Amino acid sequence: MEPEALAEHLNLTLEGLAIDHPVGTRVTNLTRLSGGANNETWRFTWHETPLILRRRPFSAESVENLDGNILGLSLVDEAHIIQLAAQTSVPVPHIYTVLETSHHLGESFVMAFIPGESIPQHWLNADAFSSARKGLAYECGAALAQTHTVDCSQLPQSIKPLTLAHRFDGIQRRLQTFGDVSPAMQFGLNWLIDHAPEDVPCVLLHGDFRTGNLLVNEQGLAGILDWELAHQGPPAEDLGYLCAHVWRFGNIEKPVGGFGEYADLLAGYRSIAGWAPDQESLKYWEVFAALNWGLVCQTMGALWHSGSGDIERAAVARRRSEAELDLIYLIDAWGTL
Amino acid sequence: MGNFVTERDDSTTATSVTSQQLLQAVKGFIAETVTPALSDRNQFNARVAANVIGIVQREQALGPALSALDNAAFSKWIPDGAPDQDVVPQISQAIAKRTIEPDTAFLDYLKQRQLLLSAINNPRYANRAAAAEKWRYLDTDAHSAADTR
Numbered sequence: 001m002e003p004e005a006l007a008e009h010l011n012l013t014l015e016g017l018a019i020d021h022p023v024g025t026r027v028t029n030l031t032r033l034s035g036g037a038n039n040e041t042w043r044f045t046w047h048e049t050p051l052i053l054r055r056r057p058f059s060a061e062s063v064e065n066l067d068g069n070i071l072g073l074s075l076v077d078e079a080h081i082i083q084l085a086a087q088t089s090v091p092v093p094h095i096y097t098v099l100e101t102s103h104h105l106g107e108s109f110v111m112a113f114i115p116g117e118s119i120p121q122h123w124l125n126a127d128a129f130s131s132a133r134k135g136l137a138y139e140c141g142a143a144l145a146q147t148h149t150v151d152c153s154q155l156p157q158s159i160k161p162l163t164l165a166h167r168f169d170g171i172q173r174r175l176q177t178f179g180d181v182s183p184a185m186q187f188g189l190n191w192l193i194d195h196a197p198e199d200v201p202c203v204l205l206h207g208d209f210r211t212g213n214l215l216v217n218e219q220g221l222a223g224i225l226d227w228e229l230a231h232q233g234p235p236a237e238d239l240g241y242l243c244a245h246v247w248r249f250g251n252i253e254k255p256v257g258g259f260g261e262y263a264d265l266l267a268g269y270r271s272i273a274g275w276a277p278d279q280e281s282l283k284y285w286e287v288f289a290a291l292n293w294g295l296v297c298q299t300m301g302a303l304w305h306s307g308s309g310d311i312e313r314a315a316v317a318r319r320r321s322e323a324e325l326d327l328i329y330l331i332d333a334w335g336t337l
Numbered sequence: 338m339g340n341f342v343t344e345r346d347d348s349t350t351a352t353s354v355t356s357q358q359l360l361q362a363v364k365g366f367i368a369e370t371v372t373p374a375l376s377d378r379n380q381f382n383a384r385v386a387a388n389v390i391g392i393v394q395r396e397q398a399l400g401p402a403l404s405a406l407d408n409a410a411f412s413k414w415i416p417d418g419a420p421d422q423d424v425v426p427q428i429s430q431a432i433a434k435r436t437i438e439p440d441t442a443f444l445d446y447l448k449q450r451q452l453l454l455s456a457i458n459n460p461r462y463a464n465r466a467a468a469a470e471k472w473r474y475l476d477t478d479a480h481s482a483a484d485t486r
Contacts, residue, residue: 172433180426181426181429181430181433182425182429183425183428183429183432183447183450184447184450184451185429186429186432186433187432187439187447190432190433190435190439191439245463245464248463250463251463252463252464252467310382311382311385311386311389312381312382312385314389315385315388315389315392318392318458318459319458319459321451321454321455321457321458321459322455322458322459322462322464322465324451324454324455325451325452325454325455325462325464325465325468326464328444328447328448328451328468329464329467329468329471331444332444332448332471337439337440337441337444
């Protein structure tokens with residue numbers, strides 16, 4: 001949809017919402033923020049209020065037979081999750097309206113714009129953010145603990161509890177669907193199956209809680225973005241995911257997202273939950289996250305082969321070897337094969 | 338292993354241009370001429386394109402070592418396999434069927450494989466240096482490759 005048409009549909013939609021505006025207000029400053037495999041994100045101003053539109057274009061791409069949640073929740077379900085998270089005091093934007101597929105804008109939602117920096121390279125090393133970085137791991141731990149308190153009976157139907165065995169079956173099928181199973185990926189999956197934790201509780205996970213999805217200001221954590229990979233799983237999964245090598249942006253000596261320490265992340269978690277997973281258990285989920293990143297790289301390759309996307313997708317497919325290196329490195333460090 | 342960066346031969350008698358030198362010329366053209374002339378997304382994609390040429394160059398140099406490593410692993414762990422077909426999928430299938438014991442010898446093969454693959458695809462990946470240091474006891478072309486980017 002062209003920006004002009006998008007703005008026109010937004011004008012009609014926003015007039016009915018409880019956002020202060022004089023008669024005749026029009027959408028201004030409409031700017032596309034990012035591309036994703038599925039969703040578009042737009043920033044715009046309505047009178048004096050900066051807002052964000054998340055929408056799934058009608059031409060949204062899909063990869064057939066992809067068993068798993070790699071392409072994410074529907075936007076309606078994502079909005080629902082954000083609203084549930086908001087009730088637990090997790091820093092998320094207020095959602096003004098959720099629109100179904102039948103709407104002129106397509107499936108979408110409009111939310112508040114939270115000021116802050118979302119590009120990790122802008123805040124990971126800049127002096128202006130040094131005090132923000134000091135407390136960030138603790139804040140992330142606390143935010144995850146809050147997310148994990150969401151009552152799972154309130155979740156949309158698409159987010160069902162899944163056993164780890166079921167998820168491993170899904171990963172195995174996906175590896176074979178791509179027809180390009182690498183020795184390291186298969187070795188990593190076998191290892192994860194053999195070392196899976198038993199009797200882990202199942203909670204709502206953000207599912208993509210990484211440095212690139214944090215909104216940071218000079219005081220610290222301002223918001224948590226991109227909830228489309230939310231699912232149910234063990235609490236340590238979200239914590240370990242944030243510590244995966246691939247999300248450290250080169251600062252591998254800072255295990256928590258390239259900016260923090262394990263002890264601070266777990267202390268933040270404990271401050272809300274009253275307990276925290278032990279540090280060693282996070283390592284298992286770092287291996288899991290590495291395998292997951294490898295699958296994302298393969299998905300990008302599959303999308304490119306299907307004729308969708310530009311050279312970046314083809315290049316990202318080659319980044320699977322980073323995930324494979326991490327898998328072997330982490331398994332080697334674990335000590336048991 | 339072969340050089341990643343092939344320079345022009347500035348002697349006046351050189352006439353032939355290798356495929357490595359052609360790729361280097363294309364990469365230079367993209368980086369120095371095309372990229373600055375573009376904006377936004379296309380400029381980003383042009384940078385990606387220059388990196389992709391680098392992957393191809395490194396694969397030309399290290400691909401034979403990777404194939405040799407995989408063939409040796411295939412002979413060792415899948416003696417009854419089909420050597421006239423792709424060996425890597427057969428290795429992956431054997432891992433999936435758990436007919437290969439996941440011991441330290443096999444892990445060493447995977448370490449060597451990943452050092453080579455990451456030397457081809459992204460030698461600057463941060464964890465690569467840590468892995469290369471820790472696995473320095475392994476005899477592999479990837480170690481010298483890591484120093485030649």
